[in-house]
Amino acid sequence: MIDKKTYEYYGDIYGTLEALKNRGVESIEKLKKFLTDKYDIDPIEHYKCRIKSVDSLTGKLERKKLATDIDSALININDIVGFRVVCTFLGEIFKIVDEIKNNDNIEVLQDKDYINRPKANGYRSYHLILKYKDGVASQIPFELQLRTISMDSWASLEHKLKYKHDVKNETLIVNELKRCADEMASTDLSMQTIHDLIKKS
Amino acid sequence: MKLLLVEDERNLSKAIVTILRMNEYEVDTVENGIEAINIMKENYYDGIISDIMMPKMDGIAFLENLRENGDFTPVLLLTAKAEIDDRVKGMDAGANDYLPKPFAMKELLARIRMMLRVSKHNEYDKISFDNITLSVESLELKGEYASVILNNREGQLLALFLHNPGKCIDFATCQNLIKAENDEELDIYISYINNKLKAVQAKFIVNKMKNCYRLEV
DSSP: OOOOOHHHHHTHHHHHHHHHHHHHHHHHHHHHHHHHHSSOOEEEEEEEEEEEOOOHHHHHHTTOOOOOOOHHHHHHSSSSSEEEEESSSHHHHHHHHHHHHHHHTTEEEEEEEETOOOTTTTTEEEEEEEESSSSSSSSSSSEEEEEEHHHHHHHHHHHHHHHHHOOOHHHHHHHHHHHHHHHHHHHHHHHHHHHHHHHHO | EEEEEEOOOOHHHHHHHHHHHHOEEEEEEEHHHHHHHHHHHHHOSEEEESSSSSSSSHHHHHHHHHTTOOOOOOEEEEEEEEEEHHHHHHHHHHHHHHHHEOOOOOHHHHHHHHHHHHTTTTTOOOETTTTTTEEEEEEEESSOOOOOEOOOOHHHHHHHHOOOOOOOOOOHHHHTTOOSSSHHHHHHHHHHHHHHHTTTTTTTTTEEEEEEEEEEE
C-alpha cells in the first residue's frame, strides 16, 4: 500500500518501479550467493533499496531547475530507484564492480569511483548507474552505490550534519570530518591488508 | 621560546640573561639544583642552560633527577674547561650538549639554537617524494586525488624511507624504529604502507630485499 501523495505523483509507473526494485534485489541476492561460493566469504554486509520519495525527487528536480513532474523525473533523474550495498572489505567492492561490468544483461550508463578519487569533503563510495538490457523494467535506469561499513557510517553522520543550517565552526567541522574520512579509509586499507595476509597463509 | 638558566654566579647570570632576552628568548633564572627541580615540576621550558658547580645541588645531580622523573627538556651544561670527567658525567646523565667556560656568547647562542632545533623537529614537517607528500605532524599521506591518515608507526617508518629513497635500510633499523617485535610485524607495517601508497596513487613502493627494505620507483 502506498500513500496518496506517492500514488498521485507516480501514477501507474510506480508498479514498474517496484518491479525494478524487486528485480534489483534478486540480482543482488544472486550476486551474493555467486561470490560467496567463489570466494568462501560473503562480501555483502547488508544492502538497502528504495524508491525515491516524492519530496526528495521533486526537491532534486527543483535544485536542477527542471520541471518537477514525473515525466521530467523519468528523463532527468537516474536514481529514482536506488540500491546501496555495504561490503565488509574494500576489495569486495571492486570484485562486485567487475562482476557487474562483465554481466551481459546489464548496461553501465555511468561509473563514478569516489573511492580512488574521493570528493573534496572526504566522501567515498562507488556509484554506478545501470539499466537492465531487456526484460522487466528494462527502460528505467537505477543507481547502485557500493561502500564499506566505514564509508557508510561516515556518510550517515555527514548526511545528518548537512541538513543543520546553523552549525557553528562549520569550517572546522568540515575539516575534521574529512580527517575522519581519511582515517577510516586508512583502516579499511589495513583491514584489507590483514584479510589478504590471512588468505595467503 | 622559553629558557631556564640555572646559574649561581650572579654576574655571569645577568650577562647571559641580557644576551638571551636581546635575542628574543624568555628567560627565568634559579641559583641551584634544588630550585631548578622545583621550578621544573610546575613549569614548561623549551630548554635549560645549567652550570655544574653550584651550592645545595650541582648541575649533574639536578640533571639526573630531571631525567629520572621522565623530563626530557633539552639541557645545555656549562662546564669548567679542564674538567673532562664532568663533561662525560654530564653527557651520560642526559645532557644534550655542553659548553666549557669561558665561552663566547655567540657560541652559546648557536648551541642553544642547535639544541632547540634538534628537539623540535621543526625543520621538516612535510616530506615530499615524487607526487606524494607526507605531513609528519598530521600523518596525512597525500597524493594527487586522495589522502589517507597514517598511524604513528606507519608515519615514522614511511618518513624514514622518504628521507632515504633508493637506500637499502636494514631490517634491524626498521624494526627498531617502530619497536616491532619481529620480522612479521615489520612486514605487515610495510604492507600497510604499500597499500596506502597505492591508494593515493604513488608511483613508488617499499620493496623487500634480502637484507633490507628499499623505497623504489
